[in-house]
Amino acid sequence: MNIFFKNAIVYECSNTEVLNNISNELLQKIIFKPCGSMDTVKSGFVSPVDNPDELMLNVQGQILLKYKTEQKILPDPVIKQAHIEKINKQEEALSRKLTKSEKASLKDEVMIDLIPRAFSKYNYYWLWIDTENKRIIVDCSSFKQAENILAMLRKELGALALTPLSIDKSLEQVMTTWVKEKLKFPPFILGDQAELKDPLEGNGIINCKNQEITSDEMSSHFDSGKWITKIKISDERGVSFIVNSDLTFKQIKFDSIILDENEDISSDEIDKRLEADFFIMSKTLSNAINGIKLVFEKII
Numbered sequence: 001m002n003i004f005f006k007n008a009i010v011y012e013c014s015n016t017e018v019l020n021n022i023s024n025e026l027l028q029k030i031i032f033k034p035c036g037s038m039d040t041v042k043s044g045f046v047s048p049v050d051n052p053d054e055l056m057l058n059v060q061g062q063i064l065l066k067y068k069t070e071q072k073i074l075p076d077p078v079i080k081q082a083h084i085e086k087i088n089k090q091e092e093a094l095s096r097k098l099t100k101s102e103k104a105s106l107k108d109e110v111m112i113d114l115i116p117r118a119f120s121k122y123n124y125y126w127l128w129i130d131t132e133n134k135r136i137i138v139d140c141s142s143f144k145q146a147e148n149i150l151a152m153l154r155k156e157l158g159a160l161a162l163t164p165l166s167i168d169k170s171l172e173q174v175m176t177t178w179v180k181e182k183l184k185f186p187p188f189i190l191g192d193q194a195e196l197k198d199p200l201e202g203n204g205i206i207n208c209k210n211q212e213i214t215s216d217e218m219s220s221h222f223d224s225g226k227w228i229t230k231i232k233i234s235d236e237r238g239v240s241f242i243v244n245s246d247l248t249f250k251q252i253k254f255d256s257i258i259l260d261e262n263e264d265i266s267s268d269e270i271d272k273r274l275e276a277d278f279f280i281m282s283k284t285l286s287n288a289i290n291g292i293k294l295v296f297e298k299i300i
Contacts (some may be wrong), residue, residue, distance in 0.1 A: 001274055003048075003064065004259065004281050005139040009146045010165035013134050018157050022063065022129060027055035030152045032068045037116045043069040045150065048126075049271045052184045058273055062282040063129035067149050070117040074111075082110045119230060125149060130286055136162060137285075141250065165247045165289070167296050172199060172227040172245050174299045177232070180222050181212045183203040190214065191232025191240060196221050203215075205229075235288045243292065259283055260262060 013019055032044030048057045048066040086106045091098055098106070121155040126139040127149060138146040143164070154160045167174070177183070179190060190213045190216040196206040206221060213231070232251075234240040240260040241249045 001270070003274060003278050004252075005128070005137070005252050006250075006252050007141050007142060008285065008289070009140060009253060010247070010249070011138075011146075011150070011162040012165055013136060013160070013162055014132050015159060016131070016159040018160055019129055019131050019136075021157060022056070022153070024053075024055050026156050027065070029156055031055065032070075035072060035120060038112070040072045040074075040115060041070065042149070043067065045076050045123075049274060051271075051283060054149045057275060057278060059279045059282070061131040062268070062278065063131065064278050065127040065129070065208060066280075067127055069123045069125075069126040069151075070113055071123075072117050073121050074114055079110060079114065081105075082114060085108050086110055088191045102170065114146060128282060130282065131162070133290065135165075135286075135287055135289075137289075143246075143248075163295065167247070167293065169296070169300060171243075172197075172229055173295050175228040175231050175243070175245075176222060177299050178295075179213050179218065179228060183299065185298075187233045187236035188292060188295060189236065191234055193232035193242065194218075194228050195230040196226040197229045198225055199224065199227050213287050219267065227266045233292065235284075235291065237287060238284050239288050240290070247293075247296075249289070254281070 027045045030044050032046045033042055035042045041210070044067070045055050046052075046066050046068045047054050055065070083103075083106065086097055086109065088095045090102075090106060116216055125145070128137045128139070130137060138149055140146050140149070150160065150162065155284070163224075178185075179194070192210050192213065194211070196207045196208070196215055198204050206226065208218070211218070229245045230242055230250075232240065232242050238255040239252060240255075241252045243249060258280060261280050262273055265276060267272045267273075
């Protein structure tokens with residue numbers, strides 16, 4: 001089971017006591033339950049380990065949760081074809097054309113017929129509660145999905161004072177200054193990938209890959225008024241990522257030295273390996289998040 005995050009949407013929590021109220025008993029109230037015959041979507045928490053009764057993994061104040069969604073898949077062409085067939089059959093029986101409202105009513109009947117036979121699509125998301133740094137980090141690619149997951153926790157916890165990770169500066173300007181002035185902030189190294197955009201015109205996006213970020217070619221883009229909106233950064237302590245202008249982390253990749261750290265643990269000890277991997281993942285990524293925020297706050 002791979003628990004190494006691929007994305008990180010980071011929230012800072014101002015009400016830290018609430019984080020301590022997250023328990024197995026609380027999570028049992030919002031546990032995942034499969035779709036019933038007429039449900040189109042269901043979601044909830046499941047066990048992150050091989051034990052359905054344990055809905056959280058706590059390793060020295062780092063808490064791991066696992067969120068599951070089930071969505072019934074009904075392709076539009078299937079719905080459309082079934083709807084047409086039902087309309088034709090009804091019009092033939094009545095010997096007349098159906099009204100617009102009658103056709104709409106038949107579509108509802110089509111959905112009732114199809115949903116119980118629809119295939120299910122399952123998705124899983126990791127949620128990491130960093131009680132040491134007072135943060136919640138969600139492994140997903142969009143704020144919308146992250147908010148959907150957090151909404152279930154808020155439902156049971158009540159007030160969950162979370163704000164997305166941010167700095168009091170324009171992150172595009174900060175990243176541009178870092179590159180333009182060729183600043184050094186070890187252990188962080190600028191990568192070979194970036195996106196540039198004109199902040200005034202809002203168009204003319206330039207994507208650079210396998211590119212020397214501090215090259216003269218990049219400088220020409222800065223001279224024309226473009227700013228960096230996302231950039232690849234490597235942390236020499238064992239992880240690389242793309243930082244976006246909203247301070248989310250995408251395409252996170254851990255070095256082999258991190259991924260293989262716990263190779264000595266037997267493949268039969270699944271829970272032990274998961275716990276060890278989560279510990280080193282959370283330590284590596286939290287150090288990177290803390291470090292890169294400090295770097296950004298130093299610039300300009």
